[in-house]
Amino acid sequence: MTRSTRPAGRQRPGAAFGPVRDEARNARIIEAVLDLIVENGYGDLTMSAVAARAEVAKATVYRRWASREDLVADALETLMLAAAVPAGATAAGTLREDLIATLTQRSVCLHPQARHFSAVLAAATASHPQIADTLRERAIAGQREEIAACLHRAQKRGEITAERVELLLTPGRMEIAAAIGLTILQQELLGAVLDIEGVARLVDQVLLPLIGGIPTS
Amino acid sequence: MTRSTRPAGRQRPGAAFGPVRDEARNARIIEAVLDLIVENGYGDLTMSAVAARAEVAKATVYRRWASREDLVADALETLMLAAAVPAGATAAGTLREDLIATLTQRSVCLHPQARHFSAVLAAATASHPQIADTLRERAIAGQREEIAACLHRAQKRGEITAERVELLLTPGRMEIAAAIGLTILQQELLGAVLDIEGVARLVDQVLLPLIGGIPTS
Known part of the structure; x- marks a missing residue:
């Protein structure tokens, strides 16, 4: 075609x-x-x-x-794509390394303008509720997909069970959302750039404990 | 005096x-x-x-x-105090019940204006970095203290060790921050009001697993 x-x-x-x-x-x-x-x-x-x-x-x-809603959605997507992790870019050998590399890449590559832009959009959600959909679909979904890709690679390596991955990716589950919320709290609200050390703490103290479900357990 | x-x-x-x-x-x-x-x-x-x-x-x-910074800080504090949980208000018998009651109270009592106000402030942090301090000290610290109070009550009941509580409340630890980030993501960015069912999922899927440290483990 x-x-x-x-x-x-x-x-x-x-x-x-x-x-x-x-x-x-x-x-x-x-x-x-x-x-x-x-x-x-x-x-x-x-x-x-x-x-x-x-x-x-x-x-x-x-x-x-x-409409301006379409324009804003495309603008947000443009910013997010610039910070996206290229497929296969991380040659990590473990889920931990993969998560740290993936989240650091996004954190470091996210232009300050992107942080400001999405914070301004977040402020607009109270008066323009449809902007919440734009944020969910164009910014948060991308971060979610990158973490999901890490989980799938870990599952192939036998680090985590397929059942656990499926559970974590069920709509409405809060584990992955908590990690994303934490990056937003740190970066967009508190203005801290998560460097590799900060990302490692996030992965070790929050993401890995919540992911759990290693095959031996 | x-x-x-x-x-x-x-x-x-x-x-x-x-x-x-x-x-x-x-x-x-x-x-x-x-x-x-x-x-x-x-x-x-x-x-x-x-x-x-x-x-x-x-x-x-x-x-x-x-200054206007002082004014904004007091305005934010006024909103947050209106949603604060009165000391001793929860007669919960377990850490889980206590966390659900505490977080639900804050979620339900937080006036929509408070959500909007703090979202607008968050948007201002990019151009006015001192606003990040105001948010940290007047809004996020209050939520943190309420969760800390739940932990201390659970410690007194013997549900969690003193060492674990101390670790979780160490500056820079990410567990409690993850729960707060999740409520901000849900409520301020995505515009969802966390009702008691949503709070229970947050507690069961994120907060309790991260708190861990029950005395028998």
Whole structure:
């Protein structure tokens, strides 16, 4: 199936004519969203303000993004992808090493702007509840998936049972969420960057005890 | 030692002349801070704006609070005290019951305004790092102390060793912080109110496993 046979969806109709130029323009629009939200908060963000800041026509913004909610979700995802751990990047031999490498990579690579941006979005959830969905789907889900990938690799190595992994990844379970909440408390609320020593404490004192379920137990 | 022998500190010089009227006025000033921050964020907060909103002279605000940082800290503390668990309020017979009662009380009694207010402050920490100290000292420390009180009561009942309690309360340990981070993730970022069932899952899946250290182990 080639790209051209798919419904256009959020693809811009003009994409075929100048993809490189369009990519640069889209990056400029996302950059404008990030700047405006960090400067003025979510409440004041409008499509017009984004267009003006990115120096594009308002119609150009609307061609790709239907609403400011879509824009904010894509901006958050852009930041998170920049901090994502490349698949297979960690050659760790144990679950502990894998978790430390994975969480350190995210902590170190997460641009300060990303921390600020998601903190501002969190502040907006009280008045704009749909922003909570954006945070859950675009920021928290990514961290969750990286920890899940560590668990699956550990399961393949025989460090943890399949039943335990399944339990930990059941929706509504709180173990993985606690580790993510702790990184948010430390980094976004208290402004501490978790270095490798801080991440190791998090893994040893919280994540590994909660993961439990080693095959011999 | 009577109050009049102590240095005045942050007491207003005029306190002796109209304490009831002054209390009402101070409450109005704190209310103005809460309203303004929820409406406009921390960046735009000024002593003048607070005075105007509370309909008092600017000098009246400065008589008690030296800066907007002091004002914000007191406003946060006022909100947190309203949700605090009264000492001896829980007649729980086990650590589990005590933790569930304590965390549920705080979760249920925390006014939505308090959640919004602290989320807005969290968003301000990136540009105003001293706000992180305010959050740590006025909001997070209170939650920590309530959980510590549960641990001490459990220790008296013989449910947990003194050594384990001491370890868990060592600065820099991550176990209690993980539980607090989880409540912040759920309530302030994701906008979910933790009801008694949610608190019970938090206690059973995260807090009790991390607390560990029962005397027989």
